[in-house]
Structures are given as C-alpha cells and as structure tokens.
Amino acid sequence: MNHIKILMVDDHPIIIEGYQNVLLATKQDDQSLQIDTAHNCDEAVAMIEQASKKYPYHLCFFDISLPASEDGKYASGEDLALLAKKLMPRTKIVILTMFNETFRIHNIIKEIDPQGFLIKSDLTSMELADGFQQILKSPPYYSSTVNNYLKKTVSSDIYVDDINRKILHLLAQGIRTKSLNEYIGISTSGIEKRKKQLKILFSVEDGKDETLLKKAKNKGYL
Incomplete structure (x- = not known):
C-alpha cells in the first residue's frame, strides 16, 4: 500500500472539504491518503515544522491568499511554500490560486518552481484528480491558464527582470x-x-x- 501524507492549506474550510472529497474518491486502489488541513499561516507553519522532524509530507497544497501569521513572518501561501521547500526538500509543492495575472504567475514559477500550479477558476474535479496523480508520478502539472502564459513568454524574445x-x-x-x-x-x-x-x-x-x-x-x- 502506498501511504501518501498530504497537507492542504486554504482559509475556506468548504474548499478544503471539496479537495479532500475529490482526492479520496479518485485515489488509486493501492493508495491510502492521510490529509492534514490548516486554515491560516500559523497552523500551517506548526504542521510543517512538526512533520519535517519525523514524517515529512509527500505533498503540500497551498492557497496563495491566507491570513498572515501572528508575527508577520509568513503572509501568504508563497511564504509557506518556501518554508516547506527549505524544511522538507523532497516534498512536492502545489500552488492553488485565484490570481491569474501574468505578473503573479511569473513570480510564483520563478521563486517556488512548484510541482503543481492550479488556477482555481480553471479547476474541475477531474482536473484536480488527474493533476494529483500526475504530480505524484511525473510532475509538473500546470493549469491551462499557466501553460498558456508560459507558451507566451517562452515564445517571446525579450527578457524583462x-x-x-x-x-x-x-x-x-x-x-x-x-x-x-x-x-x-x-x-x-x-x-x-x-x-x-x-x-x-x-x-x-x-x-x-x-x-x-x-x-x-x-x-x-x-
């Protein structure tokens, strides 16, 4: 049995519930999923730090827009993703966001280089299920909006910092x-x-x- 430990961070409990239900309903027969959830940066930081000591997560899903940590050190899913990469280098990072503006997409790819990048407005249950399996086996998996943006910039001959x-x-x-x-x-x-x-x-x-x-x-x- 392939035991997969997952952290999902989103400040909307109903969204996390939806993700969980999709993954549990579509997982493969030889997969068992343990899904931990957090709704803000403080909860997520505590879970990442604890997991990194003994049993790191295989996969972390981070929403970008999150309530900041009390100390102001972590203000978004991007900050959490960078922490997870530092403490659990083998963990696969999946970014979920409503933002679909090219400037933000570029920054996330450049800074985090996530194994999964899903734009919520593109997301269907089927895409989440397919994306999850691809991220596990042969990442990366990017939403169509992200892919279209990448095609545009790759075909551009201008470098803009x-x-x-x-x-x-x-x-x-x-x-x-x-x-x-x-x-x-x-x-x-x-x-x-x-x-x-x-x-x-x-x-x-x-x-x-x-x-x-x-x-x-x-x-x-x-």
Missing part, C-alpha cells in the same frame, strides 16, 4: 510614473531610466506609455 515587470504591471493599473517609487524601492530617475530601456526593448517608436503597455500585453507580459 522582476522590477521592470512590476513597473509595467503598475503602469497598466493606471499608476503614474512619479508615484511608482511608492511601490518600488528605487528613485523616480531610476524608474525613468528603466522605462526608457523598456521602450527600446519593445521598439516603442512614439515614446508613449500606452504603446509600451500595448506591446508588453501582446508579448504576454501583462
């Missing part, structure tokens, strides 16, 4: 250049310099921010 991505993302939200330094820890002149570089990278001939954003969107950066 995290700060430049953030600049594009904030401009697209309508935030003015002079206010960007409130969100990004560099000076306004530093931001202006990066915007110029971006306009060269994306071949923006008219110098307009609107054109830059349009071209960045076409390349899958927004």
Whole structure:
C-alpha cells in the first residue's frame, strides 16, 4: 500500500472539504491518503515544522491568499511554500490560486518552481484528480491558464527582470510614473531610466506609455 501524507492549506474550510472529497474518491486502489488541513499561516507553519522532524509530507497544497501569521513572518501561501521547500526538500509543492495575472504567475514559477500550479477558476474535479496523480508520478502539472502564459513568454524574445515587470504591471493599473517609487524601492530617475530601456526593448517608436503597455500585453507580459 502506498501511504501518501498530504497537507492542504486554504482559509475556506468548504474548499478544503471539496479537495479532500475529490482526492479520496479518485485515489488509486493501492493508495491510502492521510490529509492534514490548516486554515491560516500559523497552523500551517506548526504542521510543517512538526512533520519535517519525523514524517515529512509527500505533498503540500497551498492557497496563495491566507491570513498572515501572528508575527508577520509568513503572509501568504508563497511564504509557506518556501518554508516547506527549505524544511522538507523532497516534498512536492502545489500552488492553488485565484490570481491569474501574468505578473503573479511569473513570480510564483520563478521563486517556488512548484510541482503543481492550479488556477482555481480553471479547476474541475477531474482536473484536480488527474493533476494529483500526475504530480505524484511525473510532475509538473500546470493549469491551462499557466501553460498558456508560459507558451507566451517562452515564445517571446525579450527578457524583462522582476522590477521592470512590476513597473509595467503598475503602469497598466493606471499608476503614474512619479508615484511608482511608492511601490518600488528605487528613485523616480531610476524608474525613468528603466522605462526608457523598456521602450527600446519593445521598439516603442512614439515614446508613449500606452504603446509600451500595448506591446508588453501582446508579448504576454501583462
């Protein structure tokens, strides 16, 4: 019998119940599942730390949006995923999120490199069941939204670092250049310099921010 120890972290108990029911109903005959659940960062940290000492989890499911820990050290599922990777390096990490914006997807893949990445709006019972088995046997398994985003960026010949991505993302939200330094820890002149570089990278001939954003969107950066 293949005993699989799982941690599921989501702040909505009914969602966790749904995941549990799907996995238990679709598991293979030779699999037995032990599913622990947590609803916030403090509960999850305690479970990860305890499991890492003796019986690490085979699989951890982390929702991205979670109530932060009391000490403020852990503020999201991303923080928990990084802790789990550090304490239980062989554990497979699955990210579940409502966020489907390209900036966030890029960051999660770059920082966490999860074995599973599921966008909740893509998720059906069948996809969760299939994804679970694939993550166990031959990861990674990514939702269609994630795969489409990856195809776009792989086909793009432009490399944009995290700060430049953030600049594009904030401009697209309508935030003015002079206010960007409130969100990004560099000076306004530093931001202006990066915007110029971006306009060269994306071949923006008219110098307009609107054109830059349009071209960045076409390349899958927004």
